[in-house]
Amino acid sequence: MDWTDRHCRAFHRTLSAQTLLYTEMVTANAVIHGDRERLIGFSSFEHPVALQLGGSDPDTLTRAAAICASWGYDEINLNVGCPSDRVQGGNFGACLMREPELVAACVAAMKAEVGIPVTVKCRIGVDEQDPEVALDALADAVLAAGADTLTVHARKAWLQGLSPKENRDIPPLDYDRVYRLKQRLPQVPIIINGGIGLLEEVEQHLAHVDGVMLGRAAYQQPELLLNVDSRLFGGSDKHPDAFAAVEAFEPYIAAHLDGGGRLHDITRHMLGLFTGRPGARAYRRRLAIEGVKPEAGLDVLRAAVDEVRRAEERRALVA
Ligand SMILES: Cc1cc2nc3c(=O)[nH]c(=O)nc-3n(C[C@H](O)[C@H](O)[C@H](O)COP(=O)(O)O)c2cc1C
Numbered sequence: 001m002d003w004t005d006r007h008c009r010a011f012h013r014t015l016s017a018q019t020l021l022y023t024e025m026v027t028a029n030a031v032i033h034g035d036r037e038r039l040i041g042f043s044s045f046e047h048p049v050a051l052q053l054g055g056s057d058p059d060t061l062t063r064a065a066a067i068c069a070s071w072g073y074d075e076i077n078l079n080v081g082c083p084s085d086r087v088q089g090g091n092f093g094a095c096l097m098r099e100p101e102l103v104a105a106c107v108a109a110m111k112a113e114v115g116i117p118v119t120v121k122c123r124i125g126v127d128e129q130d131p132e133v134a135l136d137a138l139a140d141a142v143l144a145a146g147a148d149t150l151t152v153h154a155r156k157a158w159l160q161g162l163s164p165k166e167n168r169d170i171p172p173l174d175y176d177r178v179y180r181l182k183q184r185l186p187q188v189p190i191i192i193n194g195g196i197g198l199l200e201e202v203e204q205h206l207a208h209v210d211g212v213m214l215g216r217a218a219y220q221q222p223e224l225l226l227n228v229d230s231r232l233f234g235g236s237d238k239h240p241d242a243f244a245a246v247e248a249f250e251p252y253i254a255a256h257l258d259g260g261g262r263l264h265d266i267t268r269h270m271l272g273l274f275t276g277r278p279g280a281r282a283y284r285r286r287l288a289i290e291g292v293k294p295e296a297g298l299d300v301l302r303a304a305v306d307e308v309r310r311a312e313e314r315r316a317l318v319a
Contacts, residue, residue: 028055279311
């Protein structure tokens with residue numbers, strides 16, 4: 001949430017053709033009652049894109065899933081991993097790890113309604129649960145209900161005492177637990193998630209499971225997406241480097257500006273580009289200071305990118 005909005009996804013799609021992109025979690029009630037264009041609107045070139053729903057009432061989820069399927073999403077993913085208080089108050093997210101049968105009822109109801117894959121993203125357990133028992137129980141229940149894929153954030157969530165941010169770092173990662181799930185259910189597509197930041201690591205995980213979900217790494221260092229099409233999908237990369245990718249993204253940004261949108265709506269998701277390169281700090285500074293002004297246009301982005309280009313040229317001269 002707050003990160004993979006449609007502009008972020010449009011940017012990431014510019015970097016990689018084949019990666020499956022996920023929306024932010026949207027509650028089923030919001031889909032039914034809210035401003036749909038704002039909440040679930042997306043651009044056709046974002047495909048393949050999965051919409052993540054939050055909820056725990058089978059009927060409400062089914063109505064929401066049907067709406068999302070009719071909007072053209074490629075997959076409905078149910079959130080069984082979010083630990084925030086707000087979500088627990090609504091009895092969904094990670095606390096559903098304690099209620100496999102309810103999650104299964106939600107999955108079965110959605111599967112009966114929509115023709116696209118219905119998938120689940122979960123933790124290995126919550127609080128005092130034994131992950132050996134809890135993950136199997138959740139997996140078996142939702143798979144029996146027809147879930148097509150299981151994505152597992154390979155750590156527990158502690159529902160009392162840790163903030164959502166702490167719940168992404170403090171409970172220890174247990175990749176072996178996810179590998180064991182795959183060994184027990186070899187025919188089920190299992191995607192692993194949590195703390196994975198390099199394509200080398202992705203490749204290592206792919207020896208054990210079917211897919212890898214990147215959260216923070218993809219957002220904070222989006223440049224790594226430039227190579228996944230060739231390296232992981234056996235295709236060819238869309239762009240030779242980040243400079244070319246930004247250029248290719250300009251028409252999307254221009255259309256947003258023409259429609260009255262702000263540069264920062266989009267460039268806030270691009271701050272991580274060029275991370276670790278000379279000039280990256282100047283790039284970020286320009287976007288953070290000039291890019292937030294209401295009148296900021298593409299020239300600000302171009303000037304920011306030029307900071308990196310010039311810094312690289314200077315470094316090449318010195319070398
Ligand atoms: C700002 C932020 C928002 C997140 N929002 C969601 C969300 O809406 N739904 C979800 O399933 N996970 C959400 N997550 C969790 C990530 O999808 C992922 O499971 C977690 O960060 C661990 O993976 P990583 O180490 O690759 O980031 C969020 C993470 C962050 C940092």
